[in-house]
Amino acid sequence: MDAAIECVDLIKTFPGKPPVEAVRGLSLSIKRGECFGILGPNGAGKTTTLEILEGLQTPTSGTVRILGKTWESHAPWLREKTGISLQETKLSEELTVLETVRLFSSFYQDSADPNDVIAQVSLESKARSLIGKLSGGQKQRVALACALVGKPELLFLDEPTTGLDPQSRRQVWELVQNYQDKGGTVLITTHYMDEAEKLCGSLAIVDQGKIIAEGSPAQLIKSHAGQTRIEVDFDTPPGSNWIETGLELSQMENLDPNHFVLHSSSLIESLPKVLEAAKKSGKTIQAIRTHQPTLEDVFVALTGRHLRDEGASS
Amino acid sequence: MSEISKKKSLFASPLFQLVITRLLEFIREPQAVFWVYFFPLLMAFSLGIAFREKPQEDLRLCIVQMVDETTQQSLKQANGFVFSSESFEKGLDLLRRGRVDAVVDPDPQKGKSRIRIHTDPTRPESALAKARLEAHLARANQPGLEPIPDVALGLGGLRYIDFLIPGLLGINLMGGGLWGVGYALVDLRVRKLLKRFAATPLRVRDLLISLAISRFIFTAGQVIILLGASWLVFGVEIRGSILQFCLLIGLGGFCFLALGLLVASRASKYETVNGIMNLVMLPMYVFSGVFFSAERFPEVIGPAIRLLPLTALNDSLRAVMNDGRSITTLGSEVLILVLWTAGALTLAIRLFRWR
Ligand SMILES: Nc1ncnc2c1ncn2[C@@H]1O[C@H](COP(=O)(O)OP(=O)(O)O)[C@@H](O)[C@H]1O
Ligand SMILES: [Mg+2]
Numbered sequence: 001m002d003a004a005i006e007c008v009d010l011i012k013t014f015p016g017k018p019p020v021e022a023v024r025g026l027s028l029s030i031k032r033g034e035c036f037g038i039l040g041p042n043g044a045g046k047t048t049t050l051e052i053l054e055g056l057q058t059p060t061s062g063t064v065r066i067l068g069k070t071w072e073s074h075a076p077w078l079r080e081k082t083g084i085s086l087q088e089t090k091l092s093e094e095l096t097v098l099e100t101v102r103l104f105s106s107f108y109q110d111s112a113d114p115n116d117v118i119a120q121v122s123l124e125s126k127a128r129s130l131i132g133k134l135s136g137g138q139k140q141r142v143a144l145a146c147a148l149v150g151k152p153e154l155l156f157l158d159e160p161t162t163g164l165d166p167q168s169r170r171q172v173w174e175l176v177q178n179y180q181d182k183g184g185t186v187l188i189t190t191h192y193m194d195e196a197e198k199l200c201g202s203l204a205i206v207d208q209g210k211i212i213a214e215g216s217p218a219q220l221i222k223s224h225a226g227q228t229r230i231e232v233d234f235d236t237p238p239g240s241n242w243i244e245t246g247l248e249l250s251q252m253e254n255l256d257p258n259h260f261v262l263h264s265s266s267l268i269e270s271l272p273k274v275l276e277a278a279k280k281s282g283k284t285i286q287a288i289r290t291h292q293p294t295l296e297d298v299f300v301a302l303t304g305r306h307l308r309d310e311g312a313s314s
Numbered sequence: 315m316s317e318i319s320k321k322k323s324l325f326a327s328p329l330f331q332l333v334i335t336r337l338l339e340f341i342r343e344p345q346a347v348f349w350v351y352f353f354p355l356l357m358a359f360s361l362g363i364a365f366r367e368k369p370q371e372d373l374r375l376c377i378v379q380m381v382d383e384t385t386q387q388s389l390k391q392a393n394g395f396v397f398s399s400e401s402f403e404k405g406l407d408l409l410r411r412g413r414v415d416a417v418v419d420p421d422p423q424k425g426k427s428r429i430r431i432h433t434d435p436t437r438p439e440s441a442l443a444k445a446r447l448e449a450h451l452a453r454a455n456q457p458g459l460e461p462i463p464d465v466a467l468g469l470g471g472l473r474y475i476d477f478l479i480p481g482l483l484g485i486n487l488m489g490g491g492l493w494g495v496g497y498a499l500v501d502l503r504v505r506k507l508l509k510r511f512a513a514t515p516l517r518v519r520d521l522l523i524s525l526a527i528s529r530f531i532f533t534a535g536q537v538i539i540l541l542g543a544s545w546l547v548f549g550v551e552i553r554g555s556i557l558q559f560c561l562l563i564g565l566g567g568f569c570f571l572a573l574g575l576l577v578a579s580r581a582s583k584y585e586t587v588n589g590i591m592n593l594v595m596l597p598m599y600v601f602s603g604v605f606f607s608a609e610r611f612p613e614v615i616g617p618a619i620r621l622l623p624l625t626a627l628n629d630s631l632r633a634v635m636n637d638g639r640s641i642t643t644l645g646s647e648v649l650i651l652v653l654w655t656a657g658a659l660t661l662a663i664r665l666f667r668w669r
Contacts, residue, residue, distance in 0.1 A: 054513060079515040090505035094342040095335055106322070106331035107514040150514065
């Protein structure tokens with residue numbers, strides 16, 4: 001079976017002085033039924049890539065196939081099959097949720113009942129409220145309802161949770177997962193690593209218009225950010241040889257004789273070992289902390305920079 | 315799943331939904347309703363009242379106290395005046411301030427029975443006062459002469475309000491097309507809603523037709539309200555064919571709709587579209603004979619003014635409404651409107667961008 005989305009050597013250069021090379025040779029292949037994420041910092045070229053795949057921008061060069069078809073030859077058919085949510089859209093404030101979703105449903109030959117879709121995004125109680133009176137999270141769910149009302153096989157979401165509070169973000173995630181559970185294919189961009197880890201079976205980390213790493217979140221973490229960090233604090237020094245280290249467990253700096261930092265490639269195997277060694281040494285553990293590597297660490301390992309401008313990893 | 319069907323019902327068709335949501339958005343915006351429906355009425359009423367006919371209004375004559383008694387008596391027999399009596403200085407002051415229309419004082423060189431008439435040449439009432447007074451004096455000196463009846467000069471009973479209403483209809487069609495379509499489209503573009511629509515199967519054709527239909531509905535309402543009110547209050551009538559009048563309204567509306575599309579075909583900022591819009595509308599407000607006849611401008615720019623779509627529309631609306639002429643005598647105006655429409659529409663479709 002064809003891939004749901006396939007693009008080869010996408011290049012997009014915006015003319016100007018100097019020209020902006022937003023996308024610089026990007027290839028992707030996304031299977032049907034998959035939730036694929038494009039993770040990258042602001043300005044990485046995520047939106048540009050997505051809009052090229054959505055047929056809203058034309059690439060400077062490169063080829064795109066969506067559900068086996070191209071935008072040049074099958075645009076009307078593809079429009080029926082894809083649902084999108086743009087990074088920023090201001091829906092009409094003076095229309096109600098139901099009026100808005102019904103408007104979008106009218107554009108499709110085969111559309112879902114607007115009321116059903118509104119229920120799907122848990123906005124039944126707001127169906128007759130004006131969009132202008134909704135919270136940011138609720139507005140985003142209306143945008144998703146508009147994307148879903150055409151019964152798409154393919155959903156494109158551009159930073160769907162940026163700027164939302166944690167609870168609203170979780171609601172959006174749930175929606176995306178429900179859609180995927182019903183067999184839909186999702187392509188989502190985000191600069192939140194927690195979102196990518198939570199939703200995406202595979203992802204591409206994009207920086208400066210190029211894919212710098214690709215794989216499942218676990219694979220990416222394993223191959224690029226490696227090991228879990230285990231910190232152990234003792235009440236009295238156990239001596240530096242208190243634990244037997246090896247391939248999967250190594251001991252790093254121990255500046256303070258009470259404090260040890262270990263790196264492990266498998267937390268599950270190492271943790272009992274640590275506890276046992278501590279017991280044998282006869283000293284008491286005061287505190288134990290672990291830090292599992294995240295996609296943020298992967299990005300830092302690959303680029304030396306943080307995903308978000310603020311540099312915070314939340 | 316009530317709204318699912320391969321063949322869409324009218325209610326579920328994109329055209330119907332686009333039009334209905336546009337109407338809903340409009341009526342939920344009270345300021346928009348005010349500007350579109352009540353402002354033109356307000357303008358018609360205030361101008362109609364300010365410039366209403368003042369039939370046989372008495373002119374105000376100030377007779378300086380020094381004028382001798384018999385001359386005063388003879389002056390006071392003049393028709394169409396109200397009289398006051400003041401000192402010479404006070405009288406001149408009143409004249410200057412427009413409180414009286416003429417001042418009469420004795421001619422110092424020719425004695426108390428000979429008078430001079432002082433007027434303010436910048437005011438027509440003042441000139442009229444002098445003319446009326448002189449006619450009276452001439453008659454008084456020659457008692458055998460028949461009084462000259464007042465000759466009603468004018469445009470066959472045309473009042474200012476009759477002239478004004480077609481002009482107001484014209485600028486409403488212009489504003490409706492440019493703001494209602496042009497601005498609306500740029501607003502959709504700025505809000506990325508146009509791009510969002512582009513990502514659905516919606517066709518440009520349906521979007522543009524829906525804009526035209528909603529504009530047609532708004533315009534019909536505007537025309538009916540403005541005409542109805544001015545008929546009720548001022549008795550303004552359409553002397554020519556109503557059908558031809560409607561055809562002209564339709565053509566004018568369509569012409570400005572095309573111009574609105576053209577103005578909005580690319581602009582992606584409110585500032586840009588505002589600027590272009592003012593550039594397009596301002597000259598027509600001034601030159602196209604909305605509030606006064608375009609004939610008042612120097613003859614050299616006359617041909618250019620006549621080529622403006624609003625001039626063509628105003629002139630042809632006045633011809634049908636005021637003079638009862640047939641559309642068949644308005645070939646050049648209709649041609650000008652058709653050419654503007656065709657040109658603007660062709661260009662707009664060529665230039666149109668979703669984003
Ligand atoms: N229409 C455009 N014209 C010029 N430059 C653009 C345009 N759109 C995007 N860019 C530039 O391309 C780069 C990538 O932008 P974008 O795809 O929006 O990144 P992201 O979505 O990852 O934040 C940025 O440097 C941006 O400024
Ligand atoms: Mg973006």
